[in-house]
Ligand code: SF4
């Protein structure tokens with residue numbers, strides 16, 4: 001409804017983690033969306049999605065999310081979020097407020113003073129969902145100029161792209177298929193591995209420094225065992241666990257993984273013929289040197 | 301098992317339960333809250349604990365136990381327990397509970413009540429005060445903002461600090477953030 005005929009337009013929602021640490025995800029996502037003809041608009045009044053407040057105050061989480069939703073409603077545009085955490089909060093609150101009149105009134109009471117009112121006129125999607133539903137595999141395939149044939153990778157969706165099913169629900173959390181299909185469109189092979197949809201542990205990192213690393217270590221072990229040359233993520237937090245922390249994990253567990261972790265749009269971007277430089281490969285801690293060499297590309 | 305986890309276990313599980321510790325109304329408080337509605341449906345099958353990624357690597361974190369303690373009304377023990385904060389909110393338990401208990405949401409309601417009673421891990425306090433000050437959960441350094449420009453990325457949304465501050469006041473969260481040590 002919020003899209004004019006033919007043109008796909010979204011308000012991009014960045015959240016906190018991406019501008020804080022993971023610019024390459026944003027950079028590559030913008031580049032890829034441009035190639036796909038998706039117009040991304042900015043909303044200067046967005047604030048934190050609300051998720052970090054949920055353990056402290058569920059009401060405050062809902063209010064922060066609702067504020068963002070109202071901004072998008074004012075613009076008359078749907079939201080595309082890059083971070084699954086943000087997507088989860090915005091989607092959940094959007095659905096809750098659309099379905100619960102009493103709750104909507106309560107929330108609107110707090111927003112009224114700012115001239116805001118939740119009406120329930122827009123939708124929220126994660127990047128993966130936009131790619132799959134609004135653009136579609138066929139159209140994406142048509143933009144692939146340099147198929148990544150011969151490349152073997154694995155995917156890690158991250159919990160909040162898939163769960164809770166009640167609110168996310170666009171892919172099967174037990175056996176997710178969409179990100180895999182999006183990967184295979186690039187020409188790369190996406191390998192199955194043990195416990196694919198298991199959590200990386202990132203949300204616990206603030207209160208426990210051991211468990212998240214153990215969880216990530218286990219996943220990296222499984223990914224390595226099946227012979228994947230890279231891991232593909234669509235979440236800034238998962239990416240920090242697998243990429244930023246990989247060397248630390250190697251030291252701690254006396255292992256050698258050397259598994260580059262790419263943001264999905266970086267992978268797609270390569271297949272579209274964009275350069276590693278344009279796609280922010282410089283930011284990656286685990287350098288994908290071998291992988292780029294295999295593709296006949298220079299690292300950055 | 302680490303020392304910290306040992307004391308944690310003693311604190312929550314291994315201590316004899318005194319009837320005087322039980323708050324018989326606690327469970328009714330939880331089922332009134334968003335996500336807590338199905339608490340009483342739990343039949344202790346253990347699916348949540350056996351599928352919980354955190355429980356696999358922790359000697360003390362057991363979602364089933366948290367649910368049972370909540371049903372019993374062991375309010376103090378649950379709210380004071382550090383293990384509450386180990387939940388990664390991955391929602392595996394919620395998706396797999398055969399009784400439709402929103403386990404992760406029940407744990408979140410418990411955290412919310414713990415916060416009201418003054419138990420809040422420093423990291424969450426920091427996140428909240430950063431949101432209050434900047435609109436973002438992390439304090440994004442100037443350097444990063446400059447780098448955005450160099451990369452050709454548009455300026456970051458600035459939110460609306462005054463109206464966030466107002467919401468924090470309305471929700472009585474400002475007080476909480478100042479409560480201790482500030
Ligand atoms: S999975 Fe559900 S029913 Fe089973 S113990 Fe956990 S909360 Fe109770």
Ligand code: SF4
Pocket residue numbers: 348351352353354355363386387388389390391392393394403404407
């Ligand atoms: S949401 Fe929390 S309790 Fe449930 S499986 Fe995930 S970490 Fe365990």
